[in-house]
Amino acid sequence: MKTKPKILITNDDGIDAPGIRHLWNALKDHADLTVVAPSHEQSATGLSITIRQPLHIRKVEWSEGGNAWSVSGTPADCVKLALNVVLSGPPDLIVSGINRGSNAGRNVFYSGTVAGAIEGVMHDIPSIAFSCQEFKNPNFLLVESYVPSIVDYVLTNPMPKGTLLNVNFPKLDNGAIKGFRMTRQGQEFWIENPDMRTHPLEGSAYYWLGAKLAEFDEHEDSDITWLKKGYLTAVPVHVGELTDHVHLSASKNAFERLLAR
């Protein structure tokens, strides 16, 4: 009999968010699951880690007696404490989500959900981030039904070290996913659109960052493009080295000469 894989579940919407329950439901029959997730919402915290506050970790009631802990920090904090404090050994896989809202395009740099998976591959653990383009009313039950085969695919077809799979589910205007694309990361990301308000006591101005999409002329084969067409997208995202090798080769000599004293 095959041993069930050990899977760590985290997210950035917080341990009480519905998406993480659906992720657990999707995998409960297929894997030995442990949940370690933020006690409060941590959307858009990127790969932030908590070094100026201590982290509190608490056992949480979970359906069917599942193993679940909350951490008073970010998704990256959760993965760090899971690996060092909660689990007795590294899991076979880390899954993060299911996020409410798209993490396609350059949102990978800002997303807490993706950061959970980044922290995983930083520790050489295969990792997947799951997100829904639909923000207000995601069809988590439909998403749930696709999770096991994607997880099984990653467990049986290992990704390279440092590469995670960033999965996004399209908005479903007609209730159906049109198909699947493993594709490139697009360029779109949320930019600020600050909304100024006035503090009720001080009378001073304060701001909500707000958000609007910075639109780009996307590659025809990108997650942004395929999501718009109604396809589920999976981008193999590599984190490790960000060197601009073209610029490095072109500029190395000039830079080093300029600064020689």
Add this chain to the structure above:
Amino acid sequence: MKTKPKILITNDDGIDAPGIRHLWNALKDHADLTVVAPSHEQSATGLSITIRQPLHIRKVEWSEGGNAWSVSGTPADCVKLALNVVLSGPPDLIVSGINRGSNAGRNVFYSGTVAGAIEGVMHDIPSIAFSCQEFKNPNFLLVESYVPSIVDYVLTNPMPKGTLLNVNFPKLDNGAIKGFRMTRQGQEFWIENPDMRTHPLEGSAYYWLGAKLAEFDEHEDSDITWLKKGYLTAVPVHVGELTDHVHLSASKNAFERLLAR
């Protein structure tokens, strides 16, 4: 007469940190400066942005009547509010730092200092991050003396869109920088080393993440390697697309077949 370049200064150690004053001193005679920096320390907050709290922005007293504002958020928040609220147009350059502690290797993913520069290139503004390997007692005066030529280099030799310059100053055992290297990003990063303590009232366990270096067999031409030898390093860091193209080409068909229903 040449118009002075417009430069936005930010950091992650907070507006009261000494490093940002030294950055301002280094550039005050060369540029039209605006400081927009976090009101409190934001080390290791990565590209986190604040969407569940409003942001307060306040004019701050600065030496020689300099223009300075504090923002109750992260370095990325500071850049966003600077571009949308404080400045009347995009600056010619964003500089972030001078950070206490190395941001070489894979610390680029966690660093708030580098995130200030990432947020800059996300908006197509040339950006530089300055950090000192020495944490406890950095020689900011020496660092300050190198800043103007590096800034001038980037202003006169534009980097590609999406590419920032990540500059790190070595520990100075003998008081001298051995030389300059434009080089590759190394693989080293800080991993957790949790320190368990007991809460004085609850008696419950809590954790400080702590940190120890995950060591790697670094490329001989990497920032980690050159810093160890006493060289100033500058890595052109590209943020935009993280697609693992090798894995994408190899796995696209298998992934798309597997999931076809």
